[in-house]
Amino acid sequence: MNVPKVTPVIHPRIKDFLSDSTTVDLLINTYNSPVNMLFPELAAENCTQFQEYFRNSKLNGSIFYAHKANRSYGLLQEIARTGVGIEVSSIEELHNALEAQVPNEKIIANGPKNSSYLQKAIQNGCFICTDSISELKEILNTPGKHKILLRFSNFFDPETPMRSLQSRFGIPYENANDVCKLIVENQEKIDTLGLSFHIDSTSDGEKRIALQSLLRLIIKWKTEGIDVQAINIGGGYRINYIEDKKQWEYLLSVIQSSVISGDPYLWNNHSFGYYIANGRIRGEGSFYPYYTPVTGTNHLDTILTASLPEISTSAKQLIQDLMLEILIEPGRALLDQVGITLMNISQVEKKQDYYKIILDGNYKHITADQDILVDPVLITKDKRKSSPSACFLFGNLCLENDVIFRRQLLLPFEPKKDDIFAFINTAAYKMDFSESKFIHHTLPQRLLVKTMSDQYTITPDLEKTYDL
Ligand SMILES: Cc1ncc(COP(=O)(O)O)c(C=O)c1O
Secondary structure, three states: OOOOOOOEOOOHHHHHHHOOHHHHHHHHHHHOOOEEEEOHHHHHHHHHHHHHHHHHHOOOEEEEEEHHHOOOHHHHHHHHHOOOEEEEOOHHHHHHHHHOOOOHHHEEEOOOOOHHHHHHHHHOOOEEEEOOHHHHHHHHOOOOOEEEEEEEEOOEOOOOOOEOOOOOOOEEHHHHHHHHHHHHHOHHHEEEEEEEOOOOOOOHHHHHHHHHHHHHHHHHHHHOOOOOOEEEOOOOOOOOOEOOHHHHHHHHHHHHHHHHHOOOOEHHHOOOOOEEEOOEEEOOOOOOOOOOOOOHHHHHHHHHHOEEOOOOEEHHHHHHHOOOEEEEOOOHHHHOOOEEEEEEEEEEEEOOOOEEEEEOOOHHHOOOOOOOOOOOEEEOOOOOOOOOEEEEEEOOOOOOOOEOOOEOEEEOOOOOOOOEEEEEOOOOOOOOOOOOOHHHOOOOEEEEEEEEOOEEEEEEOOOOOOOO
């Protein structure tokens, strides 16, 4: 078995940045390892693509960046400058959006809310995406007129023998009649009304069922005289991390055969979410589909143009016919290629079949407990002759499970202490999703990289704090 190589997609601007190994080394020496680099201009380019999609498709669409995907304030500011709104999930995120001068009609307050978060969102006239019927009642009991997005979940399509996983968020779809009654009784307290879902899955099938269910409800409610103006279809637009489909297919085949054979290619028989039944591999794997040909706005279009059997047209057509505003909440798709994480090698030890590499950083700096199925790039200060080298990467925590990749990587040359790994495309849910101060490690620095007449300017990201 040849150890698979999985080459990441790298934006030309990031390739160019990484080609200067002296600067990369200087950054590690100045800010310590690991260091997170963000390229806000690339986020702005992603925003433009979504804006153009809505413009060209004649949909009345609005985009809300899911702030939870990355903690950076500088990134949020740049995204807000493009005119894209912000979807927030906590009072601190809401403060960030307000501080960045995002207008109230461009903020969606989502997620579970304590009273101060809910009241702050109401006072500022944001869209409130309701997490429960009791939250809806609390909103309706607060004086004033409110912008309400009724978040539904647990959709069921009798025609499709598939049920989405139960969600803890939103109002179960089967309670729609109770909600309808509340809305009818309180119409004068509502400024804008929309129906909403977010499916936390990469399955298009589940999104289609949710979309069909909400459109069905909107038609019913409109005929009953309820003025529904918007539909919010959440986030989940895929991005592609891997250059070559063949590399991805080979990787999956090697992982699967190694799970069956117990090959030491995998660390401690890690299963990647597969299991064996009757000697055969089963399951879909518990990882993000790192290679995917349909991404971003194309993925959004696939969801919107699929024909919905019950409605016998596409969601896109029906949304136009019903003159609904469509809202989306992309996180990952707006951060495609926007960030990289640099980590120094602090120790290298040659074992019989592989190099054991210890990094000055750990699995929480890249993601937590999720397998990353794309390789990092090795950056060296000296020129080295090609010498393909298999290795395992471990982190700097005193935890057995601090294994950054539970599969061997194939490096182009022999690794050495103080070489640097660049992990690519880490802005969304990777670089800061699980960072912690465990064993008193300091949190990594986030740096913003901007281009100015062919030069890079690098500034520390601001961490805003608020008196709550
Ligand atoms: C309510 C909601 N909206 C939007 C998103 C963004 O999803 P994605 O980053 O996959 O686009 C999330 C992510 O968890 C979410 O919970």
